[in-house]
Amino acid sequence: MTDPSSNSDDIIAEFVDVHRHYQMGDDLVRALNGVSMQVRRGDYLTIMGRSGSGKSTMLNLLGCLDRPTTGEYRIGGRDVSQLSDDALSDVRGTEIGFIFQSFNLIPQLTVLENLEVPLFYQGRVGAESRKKAKYLADRVGLGQRLGHRPLELSGGQQQRVAIARALMNDPLFLLADEATGNLDSNTEAEILNLFDDIRAKDGITIVMVTHNPIVAARADRALWLKDGEVEKLVENGNQAVVAGEHA
Amino acid sequence: MxxxxxxxxxxxxxxxxxxxxxxxxxxxxxxxxxxxxxxxxxxxxxxxxxxxxxFRDMGVSNLIARSKRPAETQSSSEQSSWTALAYGLLYSEADLIQASIPSAVVVRIREIKRPMMRGEYFHTSIIVGTEPKFLGVTNMEVREGRWLASIDNKRLANVCVLGATLARILFPLENPMDQTVLVAGNDRYRVVGILREQGRTAGAGSTPYDECMFVPINTSRRRFGEQVTTRSGGSFSRERIELNEVKVQMPSSDDVPDGASILRDLLDENHKNQSDVVVTVPLELLRxxxxxxxxxxxxxxxxxxxxxxxxxxxxxxxxxxxxxxxxxxxxxxxxxxxxxxxxxxxxxxxxxxxxxxxxxxxxxxxxxxxxxxxxxxxxxxxxxxxxxxxxxxxxxxxxxxxxxxxxxxxxxxxxxxxxxxx
Incomplete structure (x- = not known):
């Protein structure tokens, strides 16, 4: 499907002069002020910046949880910036795999049921979804924990389940928000290795919002935000280092 | 799905x-x-x-006219105790009702309270003098023996039919059939039938029919007459009543409203001033x-x-x-x-x-x-x-x-x- 010579086909998510303004009392807050950027297939992009730089707003917009005030957001070539609430829900359900800092598994559901949630909302729950959930649970090393409740698992295990859940709908890209923020450094390394692994083996595109340089160091590129604008785009070029660590 | x-x-x-x-x-x-x-x-x-x-027990296609002792008035209390207080339904009125509503079944009822005795067993209850038609109109059934017949009425026979409760009271140990009951100490009545237990409250005034004795109305008229003397304290009171109740059964409940208005018109004429007759229409009460x-x-x-x-x-x-x-x-x-x-x-x-x-x-x-x-x-x-x-x-x-x-x-x-x- 992808023609290597055609660059535009490789762009799976794209901001074109995106503004996001909030009215806070009498003040107009320009959380994002004309951001343009692109995510390519197979990218490992981190979005970095201090608090208040517009990271969270960027994440919400990337995740279709929010709409830009002006500007275009294209996913897979389609402008989703002004879609209805239901249509945005569909985009989230089919194109995006969310991973959160606090794991965000649903406590009363088992691991298996948590994994099935994204497909449930597309009416795709059944033998097929169960098979896929088992496969992905195996993939993240939790094949034996399908019947457990989230609170019976460690933080690292919960985040593995969350990663598996994010992969259930075969998303266009994974959108991670401080995915290792609640984990100790050993577990953080395990999770980051898992990201590297699924990226290497499954060619998954990853967009990670973080302020942690250790996390950012694993990525190909880092987009730095400052005061709602793009400050710089750093190409890490340390793919070799990552690969080396693996070896 | x-x-x-x-x-x-x-x-x-x-x-x-x-x-x-x-x-x-x-x-x-x-x-x-x-x-x-x-x-x-x-x-x-x-x-x-x-x-x-x-109300269904009273019969939804029935009309009931009942004699009622009029409220004590000035004139009646001054009345000499030797003249009887006459009130209530008359035989002639029963005939008039039958003539005015030919499709109806009219049953005349006379009730007399008397002590009854059988050997050592004793009970004071109502003797209902009535006609053979009574059984069908009240929808009652005979358990044993037979009901009163027209011939009993003609002959002024001293026969009776007992309500189920009364039969139990007077004959706790033996079969009452063909036995005699002594009424008011001097009259003997042969038991020819016993009614099936009704379990209803409807009856002769406040006495359920289960507890009553039924005799031919002509016998009742002959034996007890129309004048009743009751003694209360030192004084006598005399009453003259021909009939205590007339039951009118209409062919169906649809005819009840018409029958009720005819009946009321008819009785109003004679009893307007005294209000000594009460007409009860079970269907109306039911509604x-x-x-x-x-x-x-x-x-x-x-x-x-x-x-x-x-x-x-x-x-x-x-x-x-x-x-x-x-x-x-x-x-x-x-x-x-x-x-x-x-x-x-x-x-x-x-x-x-x-x-x-x-x-x-x-x-x-x-x-x-x-x-x-x-x-x-x-x-x-x-x-x-x-x-x-x-x-x-x-x-x-x-x-x-x-x-x-x-x-x-x-x-x-x-x-x-x-x-x-x-």
Whole structure:
């Protein structure tokens, strides 16, 4: 499907002069002020910046949880910036795999049921979804924990389940928000290795919002935000280092 | 589709089980509401049936004219105690009624209170002098022997038919058939028949027919006459009554209104001033009773529904708390692709499951409760299936109605805020 010579086909998510303004009392807050950027297939992009730089707003917009005030957001070539609430829900359900800092598994559901949630909302729950959930649970090393409740698992295990859940709908890209923020450094390394692994083996595109340089160091590129604008785009070029660590 | 539905219900149950105590308390609110609606309706229905039964006993196609002792007036108290107070229905009036309503069956009744004796057994009760037609009009049955015949009337025969209770009192150990009963110490009546137990309250005045003795009316007229002397304290009072009651059976209940107006017109002419005759139309009373019981039922149901309403408010309360507690979950679900309708569905089903559980247990309790009411308070109850369905339906409706607002609130949360919620 992808023609290597055609660059535009490789762009799976794209901001074109995106503004996001909030009215806070009498003040107009320009959380994002004309951001343009692109995510390519197979990218490992981190979005970095201090608090208040517009990271969270960027994440919400990337995740279709929010709409830009002006500007275009294209996913897979389609402008989703002004879609209805239901249509945005569909985009989230089919194109995006969310991973959160606090794991965000649903406590009363088992691991298996948590994994099935994204497909449930597309009416795709059944033998097929169960098979896929088992496969992905195996993939993240939790094949034996399908019947457990989230609170019976460690933080690292919960985040593995969350990663598996994010992969259930075969998303266009994974959108991670401080995915290792609640984990100790050993577990953080395990999770980051898992990201590297699924990226290497499954060619998954990853967009990670973080302020942690250790996390950012694993990525190909880092987009730095400052005061709602793009400050710089750093190409890490340390793919070799990552690969080396693996070896 | 059905599998998805089941999945949603199971999910709802699971979420409710997280807070077992809270969920069961909320369920109890609905439970009591449903149970009380069913029980109240059963009590109302029971009371209605009891009343209807009473009037049906009197016969819905019957008209009843009864002599009544007129209220003591100045002139009557000054009356010499030697002249009898004459009042009530006359034989000639019974004939006139029959002539005016030819299609009707007119039965004349004379009631006399007398002591009756059989060996050592003794009872004071009413001797009903009447005609063979009486049996059909009152819809009574003979258990043993035969009923009074026209020939008995013609011959002024000293024969009697006993009500079931009276037969038991006077003949506790032997078969009364062909035995004799001594009335007022000097008259002997041969028992020719015994009536089947009626178990009704309708009878000769306040005495049920089960406790009466029935004799041919001509015999009664001959033996006891029309003048009755009663002694109270030192004074005598004399009364002259020809007939105590005339029962008029119309061909069907449709003819009752016409018959009633003819009867009233006729009797009004003779008894207007004295008001010594009362006309009772069981069908009219039945209608009145039905109407008043209907109101009674509605009031009971409304009162019971208030408890359901309170139960509903309980559900709303709990669902609002649940929605607030699970704001994060709502955010997660939205992020994973849930539309507003999915969130609404989820919380509505949860509210529905709460109230349906309460409704189910409430139906069980509601069916059992009337039995206990009957047992403890001797109050007739009757549970109708449609009342059970109604109560259950209302409870399910209450769950949905009171679940709508919390569910709507859940669905309209901003996903970003919901996800950030601690």
């Amino acid at each position: 059905i599998r998805d539905g089941w999945r949603i219900v199971r999910l709802g149950l699971k979420s409710l089980l997280v807070h077992k105590l809270r969920s069961s308390l909320t369920t109890a609110g609905i439970l009591f509401g449903v149970a009380s609606v069913i029980a109240m309706l059963a009590v109302g229905e029971g009371a209605k049936r009891e009343a209807l039964e009473r 009145q009773e039905e109407e008043s019981k209907r109101m009674f039922n509605i009031v009971l149901a409304v009162i019971a529904s208030i408890s359901l309403l309170v139960g509903g408010i309980g559900i709303m309360n709990v669902m609002l708390a649940t929605v607030t507690e699970r704001t994060r979950e709502i955010g997660i679900r939205r992020a994973l692709g849930a539309k507003k309708k999915h969130i609404i569905q989820q919380f509505l089903v949860e509210a529905g499951v709460l109230s349906a559980l309460g409704g189910l247990v409430g139906v069980t309790v509601g069916i059992a409760l009337p039995q206990l009411i009957t047992y403890w308070f001797d109050q007739t109850t009757h549970t109708l299936p449609q009342h059970v369905l109604l109560a259950f339906g209302i409870s399910a409706g209450v769950g949905l109605v009171f679940g709508i607002y919390p569910a709507w609130r859940a669905a309209n949360m901003d996903p970003v805020d919901a996800l950030r919620h601690e």
